[in-house]
Amino acid sequence: MGVVITGQLAPEGALSAGALDEVREWLAARGREVTPTHVAEALRAAGAPVGDATVLAVHDRLRQDVLGAGPLEPLLRLPGVTDVLVNGADEVWIDRGSGLERAQVRFADDAAVRRLAQRLAAAGGRRVDDATPFCDVRLPDGTRFHAVLAPTARPGTVVSLRVGRARAFSLDGLVAAGALPAAGAVVLKDLVASRAAYLVSGGTGTGKTTVLSALLSTVPDPERLVLVEDASELRPDHPHVVGLEARPPNAEGAGEITLRTLVRQALRMRPDRLVVGEVRGAEVVDMLAALNTGHAGGCATVHANSAADVPARLEALALAAGLGRAAVHSQVAAAIDAVVHVGRGTDGLRRVQEVAVPVRGADGLVAMRTAVELTPSDVHRGPGWPLLARRLGLSA
Structure with missing residues (x-):
């Protein structure tokens, strides 16, 4: 290769x-x-x-x-590539959806990797050097670029490129790719149509953004989607999309625009669906508040190892932003209708694995209850199905 x-x-x-x-x-x-x-x-x-x-x-x-990404350019153009990773001069890896593969590309030396990292950073309006040996920026073509220079990184300068899709997967496309059974696609379409508020959870690189884009593509055309993202990655196939993108501080430490600021701005833009590309900080407080004050159908992605871990993850983020534990769980119980969890199977393929619903216990804390478990070919109802069916207006 x-x-x-x-x-x-x-x-x-x-x-x-x-x-x-x-x-x-x-x-x-x-x-x-x-x-x-x-x-x-x-x-x-x-x-x-x-x-x-x-x-x-x-x-x-x-x-x-x-020009371009140098020797990495052919890899970025390979069909299905989502990530290109450089570990120093001698190791380049790609991910085409089935786990990491070693690519037969290498650089002459670490200086060549460093030059590439500095040039790509400059293309995104940033600087990476010995004083600031790391950089995270979106390139003009939409590719997400991250680098850490040696000797901070070893075995040499490390570069990570996340390739954005020009067009979103549809739910039918996910079914065809084996990421979702046909019966699961029906459940997810009903989830969006009911204007339920939901989170898409999963680990890094499991396909959260891909699944969320596919779900947003089923939103009725007259509705207005306002997307708030740290880096613009969502590409729903929808006629009315407005995107707001956060901005890190410049080299002088000025000019930062946070996700929390953008969530507040989005609420003033008459969104039919408020979408937070990834909840990872204080913006969780404003998102939960919005979903509790009439903004039905809102959604976001969140890093979590399982649907069951989502309440703890939201609690940790909200506590860091100054919201007490009891208030966090009260907000989550009232705001979130479902969690769609995605992950990698033992075969390395990314799939939708579960839809769970929040249930508030006698102690006031929220726990997730599995409503449907998805296998590659079928859907199995769990103990939370009656709650989900009621929310979707279906027969339990």
């Missing part, structure tokens, strides 16, 4: 990393563009071989240094 990138640039012989740097510096010092003609001049000046194959190979390498 991919192309092995090494110091061996041409059949005619090897060009050392030092010689390649000389070519790069020669071009930069004279303000020359990276063209085959200019590369040939630089090679002659450096006393390096100037055969056609060597010139073209050096030209391609230098172009990779200044």
